Amino acid sequence: MTVTLADVAARARVSPATVSRVLNGNYPVAASTRERVLRAVDELDYVLNGPASSLAAATSDLVGILVNDISDPFFGIMAGAVQSEIGGPEGMGRAGGEKLAVVCNTGGLAERELTYLTLLQRQRAAAVVLTGGALEDPEHTAAMSAKLAKLTRAGTRVVLCGRPPMPGPDGAADDHPAPAVLAFDNRGGARRLTEHLLALGHRRVGYVAGPPGRTTTRDRLEGHREALAAVGLATSAQERLTVHGTYSRGSGFDAARELLRRDPELTAIVAANDTVALGVCAALRDQGRRVPEDISVAGFDDLPFSVDAAPALTTVRLPLFEAAARAGRLAMGKEAPPPGGIATVEAELMVRGSTARPNG
Template identity: 90%
Template sequence: MTVTLADVAARARVSPATVSRVLNGNYPVAASTRERVLRAVDDLDYVLNGPASSLAAASSDLVGILVNDIADPFFGIMAGAVQSEIGGLGSVGRGGGEKLAVVCNTGGAAERELTYLTLLQRQRAAAVVLTGGALEDPQHTAAMAAKLGKLSRAGTRVVLCGRPPISGDPGAGDHPDPAVLAFDNRGGARRLTDHLLALGHRRIGYVAGPPGRTTTRDRLEGHREAMAAAGVAGDQQRLTVHSTYGRSSGFDAARELLRRDPELTAVVAANDTVALGVCAALRDQGLRIPEDVSVAGFDDLPFAVDAVPALTTVRLPLFEAGARAGRLAMGKEAPPPGGIATVEAELMVRGSTARPRE
């Protein structure tokens, strides 16, 4: 029996119009209501069994690319690289050929991730590529695993680029697992802090990303592993400030770190954009880089080498990883052994780090 919009509305205890608004994303809906509707959609398999999707079993010419913030070069580079590989021979779906890439900007919000995946499932997307770190929330992780499992069972190729594997799909085993390109955030962060320690730094502040995200945890853990191995980890809680991944956040965080310890000799930033804010705050306090305070970032975004001084950072091959994710999504490249490949991080030593002042 075909599941209808009215069935979903009855299950979610809302009007059919509200269900339509949630699925189309064209009208604001309360988060609790959206959650009920999406749960009803999943429970009833409305997207898989509804009239629109029952017209054909094949995938469409649509490829979804999920990003946290398209204005952030970290995500923009990967999204552009994915799109560069979409189209031509070897594409998934009937007849191969060109595909339409749709970039879905989630803002890092859990409900937006699920909503976009539901919309892409409804459109029978040929492939979905999820970029960047994941939220560390067990309930959301379980919901994502179930949603990605349904996409895979419907014939959609799923690729994770820069985020860890997602486990916990109750239907696991009856569909292909997502291909995973996992960034070595922990190893890169440890090598970066090891570099500062080798220069002689011991009073090192750390500007972490927002809590509750895998990228934040991995980079912070790598930093603290290096500090612990050097026997200088005792004050790390006080010398860590969490922020968003923006320049202004780096500025504010650096001022707070200097308030906590005016004798800091180095600051490690969650990413290169945050590092620019850190540099601005240090200069605002009359401090020189690197003569008074060394500064390091992460990602090696295009502007890092043009900063003054050029920024010491960790290079993630964002374009190369995004292009590979695009090839995996289009079936142009075989999945890595075991479905998971680690994307190595490379230390880039430049002018923003030096030995600490005497």
């Protein structure tokens, strides 16, 4: 049975005119109302009547790039790399040639992530690239799996870059093409980074983790703790010397102060990413501690500023531009998917001046 505008209005508990305003985007509508209407559109699989309905099995020249925070260099690099591969005569879409890339800034919010995917589905996006770690919430994961299945069944190419594979809808196999996955080796990279510090002789090592409930945070923290456990350091000590925060300089600054309060004799601090590591270094300078003479500091990602820090930052390099450019080629059909649909993007340890043997 064909779903009508009135059906959507009834599900969303609004008038048909309000549904029309939301879908056409030509009239201001309260954010909560807009979200309710888009959720109803998604749940009912509503497709506009008229000219848009003739495109139901087609794709547009629109490509969506989802990022958590476009002001973060990590996501800015990846968004730019994906866009560099969009367009050209071999690209996909109804018209060929250049494509319109839309960067969707989710702020790491589950509801906004789903809303953007609903809007991209309604626009029959040619491709969608999701970057960075995923939220670890069973309800959200199930909703994302269902949404990505709808997109791929409608002909949209979906690529996950920096995310682990997702389960099929309701945990069951489906006949839709699975998204291509370029998964970062966050766990292996974090383990090698901490092994480097342990090999230098460090045993009192603090860790500034990212926000809880994200795959990147979990994987990097688990890799760090695997290395510590391998040399017999107690789990309780590891937990006491772990502080969670956002992936920001301010978070690193505050976390370093807290770690030093918990253990003034720390000889090394590992940060969840390079931006956090800069905040750690600032907090240490503020307390008269030298890097690395008094405390070694290490980061993750190898963002462009890392080599220019003073001292240059020991970190783990993820080839962000190269991986995201590959994601763009996969999204545009310029490159065949990896075997099994999943490829691991290796992480490389970059040893620089911010780490050294413990003093004394």
